[in-house]
Amino acid sequence: MKVAVIGAGEMGRWLADFSKCLGEVTVSDISAAKASRVASELRIASKPAKEAIQRADIVLIAVPISKTPGVLKSAAKIARKGALLADVASVKSDAVNAMRGIKVDIELVSMHPLFGPGASSLKNKDIVVVPIRPGKLYKELKSALAKKGARITEMDADTHDRVMAIVQCMSHFVLLAYMHSMKSVSGLKQAGMLRTPIFSNLMNLAKASMTGNPDLYGELQVQNKYAKVVRSSMMESFHSLDAAFSKGDTKAVRNIFKGALAQFGQREVKRLYERLYKQFEDGSS
Numbered sequence: 059m060k061v062a063v064i065g066a067g068e069m070g071r072w073l074a075d076f077s078k079c080l081g082e083v084t085v086s087d088i089s090a091a092k093a094s095r096v097a098s099e100l101r102i103a104s105k106p107a108k109e110a111i112q113r114a115d116i117v118l119i120a121v122p123i124s125k126t127p128g129v130l131k132s133a134a135k136i137a138r139k140g141a142l143l144a145d146v147a148s149v150k151s152d153a154v155n156a157m158r159g160i161k162v163d164i165e166l167v168s169m170h171p172l173f174g175p176g177a178s179s180l181k182n183k184d185i186v187v188v189p190i191r192p193g194k195l196y197k198e199l200k201s202a203l204a205k206k207g208a209r210i211t212e213m214d215a216d217t218h219d220r221v222m223a224i225v226q227c228m229s230h231f232v233l234l235a236y237m238h239s240m241k242s243v244s245g246l247k248q249a250g251m252l253r254t255p256i257f258s259n260l261m262n263l264a265k266a267s268m269t270g271n272p273d274l275y276g277e278l279q280v281q282n283k284y285a286k287v288v289r290s291s292m293m294e295s296f297h298s299l300d301a302a303f304s305k306g307d308t309k310a311v312r313n314i315f316k317g318a319l320a321q322f323g324q325r326e327v328k329r330l331y332e333r334l335y336k337q338f339e340d341g342s343s
Contacts, residue, residue, distance in 0.1 A: 059080050059081035059082070059115045059116065059198075060081060060082045060083075060084070060113055060114045060115050060116075061074075061077040061080050061081060061082070061083045061084070061114060061115065061116045061117075061118065062083075062084050062085075062086065062107075062110035062111050062113075062114035062116070062117045062118070063077060063083065063084070063085045063086070063118045063120060064086050064087075064107050064110070064111070064117065064118065064119050064120065064121065064129060064133065065086075065087060065119065065120035065121040066085050066086070066087035066089070066092045066093045066095075066096040066104075067087075067120065067121075067271075068174070068175035068271065069120050069146060069171075069174070069175050070085065070087070070096070070118075070120035070121075071085075071096050071099075071100070071175065072175040072177070073118050073120055073146065074096065074097075074100055074102060075100050076180070076206075077116075077118070078100070078102065079202060079206070080116065080198075080199070080202055081115075082102075082103075083100075083102040083103070084097075084102065084103045084104065084105050084110040084113075084114070085097050085100070085102060085103070085104050085110075086104065086105060086106060086107040086110045086111075087104075087107075090104070090106070093105075107133075108136055111133050111136050111137055112136050112137070112138060113138070114137070114138070114141060115138075115141055115142065115195060116141065116142045116144070116195060116199060117133055117137055117141060117142065117143045117144070118144055118145075118146065119133060119143070119144065119145040119146065119147075120145075120146050122273065122274070122277060123147045123148060123149050123152075123153075123274070123277040123278070123281045124277060124281060126145050126147040126152070126153045126156075127152045127153055127155070127156035128156075129145075130143065130145055130153060130156045130157060130160070131156055131159070131160065134160040134162055134164060135162070137162070137164050138164075139162075139163050139164065140163060140164065140165070140193075140195075141164050141165065141195070142164070142165040142166075142167070142193070142195035142196055142199065143157075143160075143164050143165065143166055144166070144167045144168065144169050144196075144199075145168055145169065146169050146170060146171055147168070147170070148170055148222065148226065148274065148277075148278055148282075149219055149222070149277075149278065149281040149282045150168050150170065150188050150215035150218045150219055151215050151216065151219055151283065152281070153168050153215075154168050154188055154190060154215035155215075157190045157191075158190060164191070165191055165192060165193040165194075165195050165196050166190040166191040166192075167187055167188065167189050167190060167191075167192055167196050168187070168188040168190060168215065169185060169186070169187050169188075170185065170186040170187075170218065170222070171183065171184075171185050172184040172185065172186065172225070174270065176269070179206065179207065180203060180206035180207045180208040181206070181207030181208075182207060182209070183207065183208050183209070184208070184209050184211060185203060185208050185209070185210050185211070186211050186212075186213060186218055187200070187210055187211070187212050187213075188212070188213065188214060188215050188218060189212055219282050219283065219284055220284050222278075222282060222284075223282055223284035223285050223287060223288045224288055226278055226282075227278055227279055227282055227284070227285035227288055227289070228288040228289070228292060230267070230275050230278060230279070231279065231285075231288070231289055231292065232292070233263065233264045233267045234267075234275065236260070236264050237264050237267075237268065253338075255334050255335055255337075255338040256334075258338060259334065259337070259338070298310070
């Protein structure tokens with residue numbers, strides 16, 4: 059089987075490395091030098107996108123979210139009959155709309171690996187798939203992913219984007235705001251010398267998030283039409299809590315605890331509390 063990975067960024071590199079288990083892999087990029095460097099590191103071939111797409115059984119598009127629809131349309135025009143064309147964009151509405159407009163005889167699925175290029179394996183990793191026109195090649199790819207330990211969940215594009223607004227956009231927004239606010243508060247140096255379980259874990263999580271792609275983080279907030287909804291909800295909560303505390307009202311905290319415990323359960327929060335302290339005391343947080 060021949061696989062073409064279009065986009066030699068960090069995620070494209072990860073996909074190219076994984077795809078070696080499927081067969082012969084070729085990587086392409088708008089920067090031929092970058093594609094050549096990645097190919098050399100992975101011991102695979104690098105070719106211009108047109109040539110790579112025309113000869114591939116599976117074409118994986120790993121380019122910025124905003125560029126994905128256009129690249130999908132261009133790739134479909136030159137893909138071989140019966141090939142599988144897939145993207146790995148983190149927002150699905152525009153990519154899927156582009157796929158629905160493709161009339162040529164090829165398989166079409168829109169994929170979203172819910173992990174970054176730091177993943178060392180697919181074990182227990184989630185991948186969301188929006189099947190548009192799946193076929194034999196998609197079944198083979200899905201089987202290969204599952205055999206490596208991935209959990210495949212199929213859903214429609216709108217559901218994906220609604221869920222990712224919570225899973226990605228809200229989570230990233232919290233950490234971005236947390237890190238951004240650090241530069242305007244005094245005492246950070248002294249705070250860094252002291253530790254509590256929550257502060258230590260949150261700070262480490264925020265620091266680790268800074269290894270991500272800032273352009274991707276920005277695109278997630280802009281391209282996902284539901285991102286503003288979750289940001290607005292969060293900002294409303296911030297303002298509501300600030301107003302309550304400014305008035306000396308501490309009952310708001312009790313209400314939050316009550317709602318969270320009803321949603322997650324006492325057993326779950328206790329289990330996570332014990333894990334938090336174990337990590338803290340082991341020095342792994």
